[in-house]
Structure formats: C-alpha cells, structure tokens
Amino acid sequence: MAGKAKNGAEKPNGANLPFLYRHYDHETLRGALRKMHLIRQFEEGAEESYMRGLIHGTMHLSIGQEASAVGICLGLTDEDQITSTHRGHGHCIAKGADVSRMFAEFFGKTTGYCRGRGGSMHIADVSTGNLGANGIVGGGLPIAVGAALTAKKTKSGNVVVCFFGDGANNEGAFHEALNMAAIWKLPVIFVCENNGYGMSTSVERATAVKNIADRAAAYAMPGVIVEGNVVSDVAQAMHEATERARKGEGPTLIECKTYRYRGHSKSDRNRYRTKEEIEEWMTERDPIEMFEAELQELGVIDMAGIEAIRADVAREIAEGIEFAKESPMPDVANLEKYVYTEQA
Amino acid sequence: MDAIIETATRELSYAQAIQEAMAIAMERDERVFLMGEDIGVYGGAFQVTGDLVERFGPERVMDTPISELGGAGVAVGAAVTGLRPIFEFQFSDFATLAMEQIVNQAAKMRYMLGGAVSVPVVMRFPAGSGTGAAAQHSQSLEAWLGHVPGLKVIQPATPHDAKGLLLAAIEDPDPVMIFEHKLLYKMKGPVPEGHYTVPIGKADVRREGRDLTIVATSIMVHKALEAAETLSGEGIDIEVIDLRTVRPMDRQTVIDSVRKTSRLMCVYEAVKTLGIGAEVSAMIAESEAFDYLDAPIVRLGGAETPIPYNPELEKATVPQVDGIVQAARDLVTGAR
Ligand SMILES: Cc1ncc(C[n+]2csc(CCOP(=O)(O)OP(=O)(O)O)c2C)c(N)n1
Ligand SMILES: [Mg+2]
Numbered sequence: 001m002a003g004k005a006k007n008g009a010e011k012p013n014g015a016n017l018p019f020l021y022r023h024y025d026h027e028t029l030r031g032a033l034r035k036m037h038l039i040r041q042f043e044e045g046a047e048e049s050y051m052r053g054l055i056h057g058t059m060h061l062s063i064g065q066e067a068s069a070v071g072i073c074l075g076l077t078d079e080d081q082i083t084s085t086h087r088g089h090g091h092c093i094a095k096g097a098d099v100s101r102m103f104a105e106f107f108g109k110t111t112g113y114c115r116g117r118g119g120s121m122h123i124a125d126v127s128t129g130n131l132g133a134n135g136i137v138g139g140g141l142p143i144a145v146g147a148a149l150t151a152k153k154t155k156s157g158n159v160v161v162c163f164f165g166d167g168a169n170n171e172g173a174f175h176e177a178l179n180m181a182a183i184w185k186l187p188v189i190f191v192c193e194n195n196g197y198g199m200s201t202s203v204e205r206a207t208a209v210k211n212i213a214d215r216a217a218a219y220a221m222p223g224v225i226v227e228g229n230v231v232s233d234v235a236q237a238m239h240e241a242t243e244r245a246r247k248g249e250g251p252t253l254i255e256c257k258t259y260r261y262r263g264h265s266k267s268d269r270n271r272y273r274t275k276e277e278i279e280e281w282m283t284e285r286d287p288i289e290m291f292e293a294e295l296q297e298l299g300v301i302d303m304a305g306i307e308a309i310r311a312d313v314a315r316e317i318a319e320g321i322e323f324a325k326e327s328p329m330p331d332v333a334n335l336e337k338y339v340y341t342e343q344a
Numbered sequence: 345m346d347a348i349i350e351t352a353t354r355e356l357s358y359a360q361a362i363q364e365a366m367a368i369a370m371e372r373d374e375r376v377f378l379m380g381e382d383i384g385v386y387g388g389a390f391q392v393t394g395d396l397v398e399r400f401g402p403e404r405v406m407d408t409p410i411s412e413l414g415g416a417g418v419a420v421g422a423a424v425t426g427l428r429p430i431f432e433f434q435f436s437d438f439a440t441l442a443m444e445q446i447v448n449q450a451a452k453m454r455y456m457l458g459g460a461v462s463v464p465v466v467m468r469f470p471a472g473s474g475t476g477a478a479a480q481h482s483q484s485l486e487a488w489l490g491h492v493p494g495l496k497v498i499q500p501a502t503p504h505d506a507k508g509l510l511l512a513a514i515e516d517p518d519p520v521m522i523f524e525h526k527l528l529y530k531m532k533g534p535v536p537e538g539h540y541t542v543p544i545g546k547a548d549v550r551r552e553g554r555d556l557t558i559v560a561t562s563i564m565v566h567k568a569l570e571a572a573e574t575l576s577g578e579g580i581d582i583e584v585i586d587l588r589t590v591r592p593m594d595r596q597t598v599i600d601s602v603r604k605t606s607r608l609m610c611v612y613e614a615v616k617t618l619g620i621g622a623e624v625s626a627m628i629a630e631s632e633a634f635d636y637l638d639a640p641i642v643r644l645g646g647a648e649t650p651i652p653y654n655p656e657l658e659k660a661t662v663p664q665v666d667g668i669v670q671a672a673r674d675l676v677t678g679a680r
Contacts, residue, residue, distance in 0.1 A: 081425065115458030122456040131424060132457055136448050142414045143449060146421020146429075153377070153403070153427060173444070176414025183409070338459035339493050341517035 017298070019236035024074070026300045030309070032074055032231060033295060036066040036288050037313040039090040042099050043262075045317045046089065046106060046120075050266065054325070055106045059120040061262040062090035064229075067287035068193050068256040069094035071234025072161055075242060081129040081147050082161040083140030086121050087193075087260070088133030091163050096128035099316060103324035111327040117338060137198070138164065138171030141190070145177045148188035148251075159187045159245045167198025169212045178219040178253065187245035189238065190253045193228065195260045200272035213255035221251045228256025229287040232294070259285070351537045359392045359529040361503035362468075365510040366393070366430060368539050370400055373428060376514060377404040379419055380432030380468075389434045390470050390529050416442035416467065420450045420519075423465035428514060436469030436523060437483045450519040451494030462517040466510070472525040472563060472613055473662055479650035482658075484614035486523040486561075487623075490590040496520045496544055497590040501565040503533040505588060508542030516544060523590075525563040525613075547594035549601065553583035555676045556607040559598055559624050561587045564611040564663060571668035580676050590620060595627055602633040607675055609642040613662045616645025642675050644668060 015022075020029065043061045050059060062069065069090035073082070076095065084091040092102060097113065105112025106120055113125050124132035131147060134140045144162030151158045168174055169192060181188045192212045196203055209215060216223025224241070226233045234256055241252035259281040263270050270278075295301045301309075356364065369376045378400075383393040384407040397405040408415040412433065419431040433439060439446065450463050473482035490497045496518055500506040506524065513520035550565060551572055560568040565586040572582035583601050587593070602608050608628055610621035621643035628634060628641065644663040652658055673679070 083421075113458065114456060114460070117458045118456045124457050124460065126457065126460045131421075131461070132453070134449075136444060139417075139444065139449055142417020142445060143421035143424070145414070146418035146423070147425045149418055149422045150425035150427050153422075173413055173417065176409070176411035177417070179409060180411060180414055180418060336493075338455045338457075340496075341454065341462045343517070 018232040020232035029300050032070050034309050035070045039066045039093050041313050041317045057119055058265045060087040060265050062087050064261040065258045067231045068228045068234050071231040072191050072238050074235050078128050079158045083131050083144040084133040084163050092123050092130050095130045097125035100320040100323040103320045104327045107324040109327035110330050116330045138168040138173040141173045141177035144188055145181045148186035151187050159242055161189045163191050166194040166203050181251040182219040182221050185250035188251045189241045192255045194255050195258050199264045216253035223253045225255045228258035229285050231291050353534045353536045355532045356503050356535040358503045358506050358531050361507040361535045362392050363394050365507040369514045376428040378430050379406045379408050381434045383432050412438045412441040417445040419465050420445055423463050424461050430466040432468045435481050436471035437480050447492050451492045463519050464517050465519045466513045468522045470526050471523040473651045474527045478653040482651035486590050487614055487619045489521045499523045499562040501562050501586050503535045505542050508540050512541040512544050545589045545592045547588055547597040548586045550586050551584040553581040555581045557583045557601040557605045558609045559585045560611040567665045568611050570665045574669050599631045599633045602628055603636045606636050606638040611644045611663050613646050621645050
C-alpha cells in the first residue's frame with residue numbers, strides 16, 4: 001500500500017507534515033471532516049428512509065468512500081465542474097450541495113434538486129458545479145471532456161473532475177474520453193474510485209492491467225495511484241493534477257484505492273466477498289477514523305470538537321429528512337415539463 | 345430584424361447551403377463550433393464543411409479521432425456548459441455507436457435534472473441509400489431517434505430548408521438531430537443570402553391537390569413531386585406534404601390536408617414497418633380526419649432488408665417514382 005500507517009509514525013513539524021496540513025488552515029480541515037460525516041450520515045439517513053419505504057427505486061451508497069469525494073473536491077470552486085456516477089451522493093455533497101434538497105429529490109418532491117424527475121441516480125446540483133450523477137456506467141466520461149473543452153475554449157480557468165468507478169474503465173467511452181482529453185490537453189481530472197468491484201465482479205477478473213492508473217500510459221497522461229481512504233493523499237494528488245490542468249498541461253488520471261462497505265445497491269447479497277474482507281476495511285482503514293486520528297494528533301481538533309461535529313451533522317440530516325417529508329409532490333399535470341426548453 | 349431585410353436569392357447546392365448556414369452561425373456566435381471526423385482539411389466525407397477550416401481555423405472546425413461515442417459525448421458536455429457544438433457524423437449509420445450519448449444523455453439530461461440545464465447540441469447525419477455503399481453506410485435511422493422524447497429530429501429536403509432549418513437548429517436550446525440525404529448534397533435550388541430560419545416542427549405543402557395527400561420525407565419529397573407531375577397529366581391532382589420535422593411532428597398540416605383530399609399515402613425511405621408512415625397513419629386514424637377517409641391508407645417505405653450493394657437491388661429497396669405513380673393511381677382510381 002502506498003499510503004501511510006493508521007497512526008502516522010513521524011511526528012509533525014513543518015515540512016514533514018502531510019500535504020493537507022501544510023496547504024489548508026485548521027478551519028478548512030475541520031470543514032473537510034464535517035463533510036465526511038455529512039456524507040456518511042446522509043447515506044445512513046437515506047438507507048434508513050429507504051428501509052422505511054419513504055424512498056423508492058434503488059440507491060448506491062458510498063459509505064467507506066468519503067475520503068475520495070472530499071479530498072478531490074476540497075480545492076475546487078463552484079465554477080469548477082464535476083461529472084458523477086450512480087454512486088454519487090458523496091460527490092454531490094462534497095461539491096457543496098444542500099442535503100435537504102438531496103433528500104427531497106430522493107423523496108420525489110418538487111423541492112428536490114431535479115424536481116423529483118431524477119432521484120438518486122441523477123442527483124445533481126448544477127449551481128455548485130455538479131453536472132450530475134449518471135445511470136450509465138461510463139456515461140459521464142465524454143461529457144466531462146466536453147465540459148473541459150468549454151473551459152479551454154472560453155479560457156475560464158476552470159477544471160473539470162470526472163468521477164467514475166473501476167467498472168467504467170472497461171467501457172469504450174473511458175478510452176475515447178481519455179484519448180480526446182489528452183490530444184487536446186484539456187483541463188480535466190479523471191478520478192477512478194476503485195472500490196475493488198463492479199457489482200460482483202472484482203477488478204482482477206474484469207481488468208487486464210493491475211492498476212487502473214496503468215491505463216494512463218496509453219493516453220500519455222500521468223497515472224497516479226493513491227490511498228483513497230486517506231484524505232491528505234487524495235488531496236495532494238488532486239492538487240498536483242489541478243495545477244497541471246490549470247497550466248494547460250492536460251489531464252491526469254488519479255486512481256483512489258477504496259472500498260464500499262454496503263452492497264452494490266439494494267439488491268446485493270454480498271456473495272462475492274468475505275465478511276472478513278469487509279471488516280478489515282472497516283476496522284483498519286476507515287477514512288473517517290483515520291482522518292480523525294490524524295487531526296487529533298496534529299492538534300486540529302479534540303474529541304469534544306469531533307462530538308460536536310457529529311451532533312451538528314445529525315441535526316442537519318434530521319432537518320433535511322423533515323424538509324423532504326414536508327415538501328410537496330410534483331403535479332402529474334406537469335409530467336411533460338422539462339423535456340424541452342420552454343420557449344417564448 | 346432579419347426577416348425584413350431583403351436578400352438576394354441564388355442557386356446553391358444542398359451541401360453548400362449547409363456550409364453557408366454553419367459559416368453564418370459561426371460568424372454570428374462565437375460559441376458555435378464544428379466537430380467531426382475529417383471535417384478540417386479533408387473537408388468532410390461529403391465536402392459539407394469544405395474549406396471552412398481555412399476561414400475559421402482548426403479550433404472551430406475541429407477534427408476528432410474516430411470516436412463517435414466519445415465525440416458525441418464531448419459535444420453534449422460542451423453544449424451543457426455553454427457552447428453550441430455542431431457534431432458531424434461521417435455517416436448516419438455510425439449513430440449506432442453513439443446511441444448512449446444521444447439517447448441516454450443528450451435527450452434526457454434536461455429532464456433528469458428537472459430543467460436545470462439545456463443541451464443545445466446539433467448533430468448532423470449524412471443518411472440514406474443510393475450511393476452503392478451497401479448495408480452499413482446507407483441506412484435511414486431518423487425514426488429511431490424520432491422515438492426519443494427530448495430530441496428534435498429534422499429532415500430537410502431542399503437547399504433552402506437545409507440552410508434555414510440548420511440555422512434554426514443551432515439557435516434551438518435543445519438537441520436537434522438533422523438527417524441529410526446524401527443524394528441531395530449535390531442538388532441545387534434557390535437559397536436566400538444571409539441569415540434566415542425555417543421553423544422546426546412545421547411541415548410544408550409543396551404542391552396543392554384535391555385527390556390524394558402524399559406525406560413524404562427528405563429525398564422522397566422530390567420523388568413524390570415527380571410522381572404528382574406525371575399523374576396530373578392523367579387528371580389526378582395530388583397534394584404533396586414535406587414533413588420536414590419528424591419530432592415534433594406537424595400533425596395539423598397533415599390532418600387539414602387529408603380532410604380535404606380524403607386519401608393518404610406516406611412515402612419514406614426508411615424500413616416500412618414501425619416507422620414514420622405508421623406514425624402518420626395512426627395519427628390520422630386517431631384524428632378528426634379519419635371520418636373523411638375514402639380509402640385505406642397506403643404506406644410506401646423501404647423493403648424489410650438491409651440495403652444491398654448491387655445497384656438494381658439497391659434501387660428496389662426503396663420507393664421509386666414509378667412505384668409511387670402506380671400506387672397513387674391505384675389509390676385514387678379505387679383499384680386498391
Ligand atoms: C452501461 C451500463 N452497464 C451496466 C450497468 C449496471 N451497473 C450499474 S453500476 C454497475 C457496476 C459499476 O461498477 P463501478 O464502475 O466499479 O462502480 P461502483 O458501483 O463500484 O461504484 C453496473 C454493472 C449500467 N448502469 N450501465
Ligand atoms: Mg467499483
């Protein structure tokens with residue numbers, strides 16, 4: 001593993017500090033921790049609401065993958081854009097969405113980000129630069145490249161982040177998108193969240209190369225492997241990729257090695273992996289626990305501060321669910337609205 | 345404003361008319377740019393972009409790799425973030441490689457996001473048979489895309505409409521798919537200079553008549569007009585409607601015509617079953633024009649086969665003027 005030990009051995013002093021602590025102030029770091037808790041509690045709240053029949057359809061939870069969402073989005077502005085995946089709740093929150101409107105969307109309400117037309121699989125907050133989750137594996141890759149083409153043509157200075165899973169790297173769209181981003185030197189960062197599986201199929205069984213990042217070589221871009229559960233590692237790789245993109249040097253492929261705790265979706269019986277494997281990740285490499293330990297060790301926060309964050313997030317989640325419950329349903333008479341742009 | 349400016353009209357080919365529309369759009373709006381395979385110095389497989397790269401440079405007349413899915417997706421991404429891309433497929437058949445981005449992404453993005461975005465992308469598809477290019481380079485897939493809410497699908501039949509509809513498409517906030525029949529590219533016709541638009545969603549009555557309504561699309565409009573000319577010598581008076589837009593379809597123009605003529609025939613090149621003819625026929629059957637029908641509706645469409653290579657077989661695959669004359673005469677004289 002490329003990452004660091006759970007209880008970082010080297011004592012922090014100045015230059016030896018991990019990237020995150022050199023680059024961001026304590027307030028920002030506590031904010032990052034809060035976002036990770038917000039994602040986790042949002043997922044738990046969504047799961048519970050689903051169990052209670054308040055949310056229908058299906059959903060893909062990102063519990064266990066919070067560090068990559070938060071580490072990647074930490075340095076982005078609302079003008080920087082992302083494309084997301086079916087496992088996209090965390091990306092949406094990390095990019096700045098309001099959990100109330102996300103819950104409202106899952107509940108199918110008019111106050112939801114997509115006015116109840118999209119649900120979990122199409123969750124998007126365009127106002128914070130999220131162009132949307134996607135129901136099609138690999139669907140967002142070419143779109144992200146197109147958004148990056150806009151950034152380059154308009155000289156906006158924005159970057160585009162394209163999140164995708166390990167499963168998506170075997171789609172043709174992945175290869176076409178990376179190639180075009182490279183030949184045109186576009187400001188796009190491809191972020192593969194390699195959680196080891198595409199549904200039940202392990203990366204070993206599905207992908208010819210050992211690391212997804214190895215594929216970057218075929219498109220003459222840097223391929224960076226990071227310990228995806230370590231916020232600082234993710235943020236550092238992202239920072240370097242962003243610098244490169246903003247300087248006009250083109251795309252980077254970042255592979256975050258991570259793990260999802262829950263099943264693929266609501267129908268998963270977890271027959272393709274062992275309990276031990278799941279438990280090992282949960283106890284040894286939990287992204288939130290590792291980050292909390294690091295923050296405490298470096299004196300960024302103490303236990304009371306952590307408790308306060310958790311409680312504050314719990315309140316925000318409860319309020320979000322309440323907001324969603326109380327919001328109005330869409331009017332069936334408006335079924336065909338938003339198919340086309342309304343014109344005068 | 346443009347409408348009141350008197351402009352000269354001259355003869356241009358269909359391909360030239362399209363090229364002129366793209367040039368005008370690029371001059372008027374810096375967000376407009378072209379993407380496609382070999383559309384730069386090569387000028388496009390059918391020379392539609394021609395020398396535009398010399399005028400606008402390779403940034404705005406962008407050659408893409410041979411990546412239909414990725415290229416279409418890049419166009420979608422550029423459109424959703426504020427540009428106005430025009431994506432040229434080298435052949436309409438290659439839409440099959442890009443269906444994901446066209447059908448799942450471009451068409452649905454606005455809806456899925458509850459109206460938060462628009463996708464003002466234009467995709468151009470050189471379509472149809474008659475060039476000896478056989479089964480994978482000759483198809484007419486407009487009904488496939490016409491089946492997808494969120495897309496607009498047009499089929500200009502003349503140089504005038506090719507220019508005006510393309511300009512309308514570029515200015516439209518939603519994804520517009522344009523099927524251009526390859527055999528029309530060299531056809532000449534009057535085209536006004538400067539900027540004008542032809543509205544999407546409006547059919548055009550190309551010829552008025554009393555005895556029969558022929559609803560035709562694309563190149564079949566010309567074949568139907570030729571057939572109508574022939575039959576006028578026999579005292580049969582045919583109305584020819586150029587549908588122009590497949591989605592959203594101009595139902596009223598067809599209904600009004602059938603109420604007048606009491607007979608309907610649909611002529612289109614795509615495979616006959618489950619196509620535009622079925623839609624137009626069903627639409628009439630559901631409408632107030634149904635009671636006015638004096639005869640069964642007739643559809644003339646493509647044969648239930650891939651497009652063959654042999655020129656005689658290829659011709660036999662799609663409706664020809666003789667066949668239209670025969671079928672129209674039978675329909676009007678009650679022989680059928
Ligand atoms: C084109 C396509 N094929 C298959 C699916 C069904 N599907 C949804 S998610 C998924 C697994 C994706 O795996 P990965 O990309 O690794 O993402 P993860 O679920 O692990 O986050 C599959 C097969 C789909 N939605 N789209
Ligand atoms: Mg996966």
